[in-house]
Amino acid sequence: MRSNVPAPRGTTAAPAASVEHLSKIYGTGDAQVVALNDITVEIMPGQLTAVMGPSGSGKSTLMHCIAGLDRPTSGRALIGQTDVATLKDRDLTRLRRERIGFVFQQFNLVPTLTARENILLPLAIAGRKPDPDWYDEVLRAVDLADRLTHKPSQLSGGQQQRVACARALVGRPDIIFADEPTGNLDSVSAVEILQFLRRAVDDLGRTVVMVTHDPYSASYADRALFLADGRIVDDVSHPTHEIVMTTMAHLDPRRIDRASIPQSPSDLDPTPVSV
Template sequence: MTLANATATTTGAKVSAARVEGLTKVYGSGETRVVALDDVSLDLYAGEFTAIMGKSGSGKSTLMHCAAGLDDATAGHVWLGDVDLTTLKEKHLTELRRDRIGFVFQAFNLVPTLTAEENIALPAAIAGRAPDQAWFDEVVDTVGLRDRLGHRPSELSGGQQQRVACARALVGRPDIVFADEPTGNLDSTSGAEVLGFLRRVVDTHGQTVVMVTHDPGAASWTDRVVFLADGHVVDELRDPTPERVLERMAALDSHVGA
């Protein structure tokens, strides 16, 4: 079973689940004007786990928010498969985010009064649909929380709560999952549980995952690391290890500071 969407577009030998073209994002005006992204073009390939890294203020979270349709572009285009998000009215953009994009955030964002099972099923419930039970069961087994489904968030560890959040993001079979610092609130053991789960859904289900992180160790779980600095994509790294990520970051810091 694969989650790769048939409408994704082909770039060379790879298929783009999402891409940005000439993406510029400006906040404020006059003396307070800040260019968060400056003419960025980037393909996010289907069936891959991609990390986006950079110093605070580099534009990495802004890039994710624009690519996910959570923030408007000042200029340029954002594509999900063959759909240009920059042309959509708010109603259609809301429907696209609900039906085709999954989100995982640092703060878990679980509903405290609901059980783990109810939290995972929440997107389908909001959309007025019953979840696909076979796929729901497969996601639950992949996340490894079958015996915790009846527990509320307060009865789960941080790692378990984040795995519930990951399962919630996946249960609607999204084209792409965006994860913003998903291990930022976790200890190393719990963080490894979550990263291992994301790695498995890419490897076994063809899911596309894009993760913003500052952690070289977290980035080493991915297939590709994209580096941002001052609102530009400045480098990328395939088959990363923590050591190679650290070396590349140090080299980039030296170049930027020169």
Template structure:
């Protein structure tokens, strides 16, 4: 199924007939099965689906962290498919931000040093005004000199969010960003991400299994068996949960039919 944005907004990232195949012969696994999807600039998109649906694989290919077997990936107008490793590394440093479930902060660096690390590696300096905006937005000004071990899980993830935002990337990819957080800390992080889209025009693509987390998004894309099968605009947690229940039922039904055959 092809999902195409038709609102006239610029596209931040897109997949065109993307296939991702692992292994061969009887061990072959088709993780993505001809996926075509466009992700609008300045929009918060959640990607959801049953376990093994291909949602993380789709995010990794869109972010240039994994290659595709067939098809094309674009960040803005830049074609990732066929890029050299060096060019991909440079693109990820300049155009893409990442937020991971495990925070991925360096324990020996302060919060401020962790936030500025990607820019330092790229040999760039933060825009002072934007840096101050990001720090105020995440609400960690009084924690900048603290190391990760001195911060709560929610504070560490907000440091990771600030690190992703400070370079003003074209798109931020978030992989289960609230998976290791309690509900209050998770809500703080999601509100921050929602705010960065609404107030600053950031583009965020988030993989999540949590219907409540997905309700912060503008749009939810649903995958099953490596294909885009549905979407929701302006989603509520209940509407997302209903969609997921329907997908789970279809997957179980298909598995039962396969075993019966």
């Protein structure tokens, strides 16, 4: 089992994010839970990295520690060269606003605001104006120009998640964290979001870290990190659906229901969807 994972071979750029000997422990005594156990890993820029593992493996905790949503018990969590674990609350809030984008399973849109207002909300809170050219590019990427005046209740689940993706991108963050971004979506909408995240990396030059339990979603990634019992146990470049299925089944065969997982992309999306 490997808890210390360097950057993939052939990469020379500085990491977009990294953790060094990171541990996270909840509770004490008999109630103590070691969520992360001495992890060292680098997330390289310009890539979509999937973080996978059985329930309770520590994958969401790892994302939360890197993103500054939770503080580690020991070790370092860095965005670029900034150790987020050492920042005071005000500086941490500023870093999350200016350098990090978030996409969550529950969309987290404000129901009384329009799609446009939801997209621009983080910039409005920070007192910043959007870069017009970048804003237009983001809108083209999410393909929601005809829905900008609609409120969340007037949008489908896939459209709401695309609004959330645009909101994460509009501030041009260094890195985007997506926590189970397709978990509440039907299969067609899920493919739309996965294609968008792929385009955010390939066409818009972003870095994306996606926590997921779904082998098909992970097949969109450049790299898949597999966690078990709070440690990184495998690191796969260019993961395929089949490789991810095999690796996950090896980690915890009880939690893999093969009948419920598409066996090929065509099972999930017979017609390619553009975003």
